[in-house]
Amino acid sequence: xxxxxxxxxxxxxxxxxxxxxxxxxxxxxxxxxxxxxxxx
Amino acid sequence: xxxxxxxxxxxxxxxxxxxxxxxxxxxxxxxxxxxxxxxxxxxxxxxxxxxxxxxxxxxxxxxxxxxxxxxxxxxxxxxxxxxxxxxxxxxxxxxxxxxxxxxxxxxxxxxxxxxxxxxxxxxxxxxxxxxxxxxxxxxxxxxxxxxxxxxxxxxxxxxxxxxxxxxxxxxxxxxxxxxxxxxxxxxxxxxxxxxxxxxxxxxxxxxxxxxxxxxxxxxxxxxxxxxxxxxxxxxxxxxxxxxxxxxxxxxxxxxxxxxxxxxxxxxxxxxxxxx
Numbered sequence: 001x002x003x004x005x006x007x008x009x010x011x012x013x014x015x016x017x018x019x020x021x022x023x024x025x026x027x028x029x030x031x032x033x034x035x036x037x038x039x040x
Numbered sequence: 041x042x043x044x045x046x047x048x049x050x051x052x053x054x055x056x057x058x059x060x061x062x063x064x065x066x067x068x069x070x071x072x073x074x075x076x077x078x079x080x081x082x083x084x085x086x087x088x089x090x091x092x093x094x095x096x097x098x099x100x101x102x103x104x105x106x107x108x109x110x111x112x113x114x115x116x117x118x119x120x121x122x123x124x125x126x127x128x129x130x131x132x133x134x135x136x137x138x139x140x141x142x143x144x145x146x147x148x149x150x151x152x153x154x155x156x157x158x159x160x161x162x163x164x165x166x167x168x169x170x171x172x173x174x175x176x177x178x179x180x181x182x183x184x185x186x187x188x189x190x191x192x193x194x195x196x197x198x199x200x201x202x203x204x205x206x207x208x209x210x211x212x213x214x215x216x217x218x219x220x221x222x223x224x225x226x227x228x229x230x231x232x233x234x235x236x237x238x239x240x241x242x243x244x245x246x247x248x249x250x251x252x253x254x255x256x257x258x259x260x261x262x263x264x265x266x267x268x269x270x271x272x273x274x275x276x277x278x279x280x281x282x283x284x285x286x287x288x289x290x291x292x293x294x295x296x297x298x299x300x301x302x303x304x305x306x307x308x309x310x311x312x313x314x315x
């Protein structure tokens with residue numbers, strides 16, 4: 001697991017960015033829809 | 041009077057203020073949920089969604105402050121690392137906002153919310169990174185880096201005062217001359233930043249000349265331009281010509297100094313190779 005994260009951190013900047021973008025979109029970007037879904 | 045506006049190009053490379061747009065996009069669904077809760081007169085949902093919105097908004101603002109701070113750090117060749125780690129605070133706030141929105145406002149399970157909060161902070165780190173930590177201050181021998189930084193920052197502040205005063209000047213010839221002087225002064229400052237040891241050579245420029253220009257422009261703008269007689273204006277134009285000439289000399293002196301440094305290094309290496 002640690003080895004995996006080390007690998008992620010050592011990725012080239014563009015891959016790191018792309019992965020970060022996906023992580024952000026599917027975490028915070030996901031959470032913001034829950035309150036709206038509850039109201040609909 | 042003409043409505044044409046004066047074109048004032050900036051010499052410094054611009055800092056991207058668009059970084060962090062994604063964080064602002066997260067506000068859209070939350071805003072909609074606040075509005076919808078209001079229409080449904082669901083007070084509890086309105087309050088909780090409102091808190092979520094505010095938390096995300098705060099995270100985006102703090103992160104943006106960090107991005108601007110980082111932009112300035114990257115722009116300068118001789119500077120200290122930011123004192124307050126706004127980017128990191130932004131990451132913590134985003135994580136907290138994600139957890140609150142999922143767990144309390146979104147009524148999801150604790151584990152799911154905590155997982156999303158964790159992924160959000162990892163994603164933020166990978167996408168934006170954290171604040172720069174390393175001071176960009178090289179070893180300057182007998183001069184203290186703090187002193188150099190302080191002197192350069194003071195000179196920059198004075199130059200920005202001059203630029204602000206310039207906006208009030210209607211005399212286009214004087215404006216042009218001041219514009220040239222300011223851009224040359226900025227070039228000199230940039231040269232000093234690239235090789236801070238030059239501060240020994242350019243001390244007079246930093247302390248006397250920039251201060252002098254700031255005082256002159258300040259005194260000029262304090263008066264009504266129509267009240268200043270032609271003779272004084274002529275004197276001022278002549279002075280600005282002299283300033284321009286002086287700045288050119290200063291710039292070439294700095295370049296010569298760098299040339300001298302290079303010659304010394306070449307000679308030293310030559311000697312070392314011989315032995």
